[in-house]
Amino acid sequence: MTETDFWADVDRHLVRYGGSFVPAVIERANGSFVYDTSARAILDFTSGQMSAVLGHSHPDIVETVQRSAATLAHLFSGMLSQPVVDLARALARVTPGPLEKSLLLTTGAEANEAALKMAKLYTGAHEIVSFSQSWHGMTSGAAAATYSAGRRGYGPAAPGNFALPAPNAYRTRFTSSDGEHDWRGELDYAFDLIDRQSTGALAACLVEPILSSGGLIDLPAGYLRALKDKCEERGMLLILDEAQTGLCRTGDWYAFERDGVVPDILTLSKTLGAGLPLSAVLTSAEIEARAHERGFLFFTTHGNDPLPAAVGNTVLDVLERDRLDLRARELGDRLRSGLDELAVAHKVIGDVRGRGLLIGVELVSLDPVEPGAADRLGAAVTRRCGELGLHMNIVQLPGMGGTFRIAPPLTASDAEIDHGLAVLDTALADVTA
Numbered sequence: 001m002t003e004t005d006f007w008a009d010v011d012r013h014l015v016r017y018g019g020s021f022v023p024a025v026i027e028r029a030n031g032s033f034v035y036d037t038s039a040r041a042i043l044d045f046t047s048g049q050m051s052a053v054l055g056h057s058h059p060d061i062v063e064t065v066q067r068s069a070a071t072l073a074h075l076f077s078g079m080l081s082q083p084v085v086d087l088a089r090a091l092a093r094v095t096p097g098p099l100e101k102s103l104l105l106t107t108g109a110e111a112n113e114a115a116l117k118m119a120k121l122y123t124g125a126h127e128i129v130s131f132s133q134s135w136h137g138m139t140s141g142a143a144a145a146t147y148s149a150g151r152r153g154y155g156p157a158a159p160g161n162f163a164l165p166a167p168n169a170y171r172t173r174f175t176s177s178d179g180e181h182d183w184r185g186e187l188d189y190a191f192d193l194i195d196r197q198s199t200g201a202l203a204a205c206l207v208e209p210i211l212s213s214g215g216l217i218d219l220p221a222g223y224l225r226a227l228k229d230k231c232e233e234r235g236m237l238l239i240l241d242e243a244q245t246g247l248c249r250t251g252d253w254y255a256f257e258r259d260g261v262v263p264d265i266l267t268l269s270k271t272l273g274a275g276l277p278l279s280a281v282l283t284s285a286e287i288e289a290r291a292h293e294r295g296f297l298f299f300t301t302h303g304n305d306p307l308p309a310a311v312g313n314t315v316l317d318v319l320e321r322d323r324l325d326l327r328a329r330e331l332g333d334r335l336r337s338g339l340d341e342l343a344v345a346h347k348v349i350g351d352v353r354g355r356g357l358l359i360g361v362e363l364v365s366l367d368p369v370e371p372g373a374a375d376r377l378g379a380a381v382t383r384r385c386g387e388l389g390l391h392m393n394i395v396q397l398p399g400m401g402g403t404f405r406i407a408p409p410l411t412a413s414d415a416e417i418d419h420g421l422a423v424l425d426t427a428l429a430d431v432t433a
Helices: 003-013 059-071 082-094 108-123 140-144 183-197 223-233 255-259 285-293 306-321 324-345 373-387 414-432
Strands: 026-030 033-036 041-044 101-105 127-131 161-164 202-207 237-241 265-268 279-283 349-355 358-363 393-396 402-406
Touching (some): 059 306, 082 101, 082 306, 101 108, 108 202, 108 237, 108 279, 183 223, 202 223, 223 237, 306 324, 324 349, 373 393, 373 414
Parallel strands (some): 127 161, 202 237, 237 265
Antiparallel strands (some): 265 279, 349 358, 358 402, 393 402
């Protein structure tokens, strides 16, 4: 089939589900690169869909999939297998107490949906608070708690959902007398509004420690502790969605560790499966027991499937064996240093932010009076990077510039990080020239 025929079939048969497709036909992937049908190597600075934390076709993952597919891949939802119990035990070992109970599912949306249902049963309430630039998934409860996109045209969302201002230090509307971001005042004001709107049935606060689809907004140090206090004052549970931040990507096993906070419920997905569909809900024995007593129900076709559970075990083994938390910190410092240098050289870089190997680079227009200039700039740089062999993803939200989400695999080499920086430098120079 020619590429012309391929794209004709795309137009004829595929449903468009948001944005446009990358103009390349991907044939294979290995390590930090994907390869198109012309054998062109494209450095993958998004780890697939922010998921391939061990890179593509990691040999340990390949061996696990081959072995599991040949022995035990899928079971009736009421049956259990050794890989499932092994993964639950391993997750309890690498996660702070009291998070010792696991539910294994397939996607982040599913995990967040289950977490919300669990929180509502446990508290007997139904109202949910999430960030104004959040992304938690496309299923009903997760979508109702998602504010960065996808709310228009579908009718009313689930009642009792409230938006909490995302604490964006670069574009804050809350400043202290010394001109710094007053995130405590912002948080106090936000909960004052939430309290005025609530019917007295606040169940949970569902947030990401770093808002990825919301423009790579890293919560200020201490914010999670203050948020946890707000939840406890109101009898709410704190649910942390660490789909992209969990399992070493930020330089810690979990992003919440920086603030010394343990959530009531933790959801993992993307990085847990390293590119395969696997997610988990982790909570305490107390919360699990009360939810069970009150009839918690969350059957799915692929819940507790053995093959993805086996892959999850391998992911945790490799992360521990290769000390990839430390490697993410080391590579993250290298990446951040290079991006800071680019920000000095290219005035269109307004801000660099993030942790470890999850970094945001916000582009701004040098002509702020021209409508849509920042969006066009971001699209042009993304396109030029692709032409030069670097896959980048840019988030473009109303009222913000375009923000690149940079998330290379934790297995990337120093040379691959440097190569990506060099390509981005060239792309910025070419476009702005």
